[in-house]
Amino acid sequence: MLNELPPDLAPVTRHLRAMFGSRLLIATVSHFHVFDILQQESLSLTEISNKLQLAERPAMVLFPALCAMDLLRFDEAGNLALTETGRYLATAEKSNIAGYVGLEKDDPGVVDMVERLRNDGLLEAPQGISFVKEGEGFSPMDDPELARNLTLGLAGRARRLSPIVASKLSKREGHLLDVAGGTGFYTYEWLLNNPGSTATILDRPAVLNVAQELLNEFIDSDRPGATGLRDRVTFLAGDMLTDTLPQTDLLLAASLFHDWPTETCQMLANRFSSAIRPGGELWVHDAFLNDALDGPLAVTDYSAQLFWNTKGRCYSRAEYRGWFTKAGLLPTSDTISTQMDYGLIWARKPL
């Protein structure tokens, strides 16, 4: 167990991700004119998405963000309506500040965000998409230099969060499968807390080269029990979307689902469920939208960042639990916070 938690660096990650939320706001006011449309009449999420010709993913990024900013709200009928503050972004309102917001409308980040919202992401991605390996196309996760940079970019976050996550995961003897495990830090910390257990880290080969180096550093760190880790960790190079997954007692999906669209998330939940032994557990460490899809702001900003960089977005706990249930798992109602606006949820495989 951790005796004392290190300071939460959420103020840093919130400012980092706010840039993407700002782009959404300016795009909405000055390019999509959402406030003018909703000033006429409140509309359901589907109706406004259809009117703007937005696909499901951009709509599920944009509208929760505008609710979190307290500019839109879901009314009693479940339709999106302007809030008291949001009224002043409609041009029909005499003292509106839509023009003031619009001074930034030609900012390259805003213009790019508008395009991505319209096209549900990049129209073409010859350089591949960060953190994503799907099919035969080029993936940065299979390029030695790009995979190293991206994996090391996540190392600081994983180093800080992994001791907290490991202290909250179940303690048990058995096997942990850390799917898309990246640096492997979540596994290393969990194994220190569970000396009778073993683990497999599944990821792309170029990522696992970096993870192996980080394990060597971890072992050399003089942490009690660290030397025994080498014999307890297996590195498994593979494709989680297509390869048969090894059977396990615990499966960890850390910052994994948020890189993928909804259909892939359901497919992954099904695959993970098949890999978990009866009585085993699926744990998800991620940042979750409110089930009402109206915030929190830190997560809607993060969702905008993920929309920009990956094939995914942030999802609500209700969305995750829906996938788990369809995959034959029993979701628990636990919601456990870690740091930097992340948390844990988990589900059990029936005996």
Ligand SMILES: C[S@@+](CC[C@H](N)C(=O)[O-])C[C@H]1O[C@@H](n2cnc3c(N)ncnc32)[C@H](O)[C@@H]1O
């Ligand atoms: C956002 S990172 C998360 C890494 C780690 N779980 C963490 O929280 O630090 C996503 C990981 O998914 C891996 N990944 C992407 N597509 C994959 C695939 N098809 N099969 C296996 N791993 C994949 C990437 O290589 C990357 O390491």
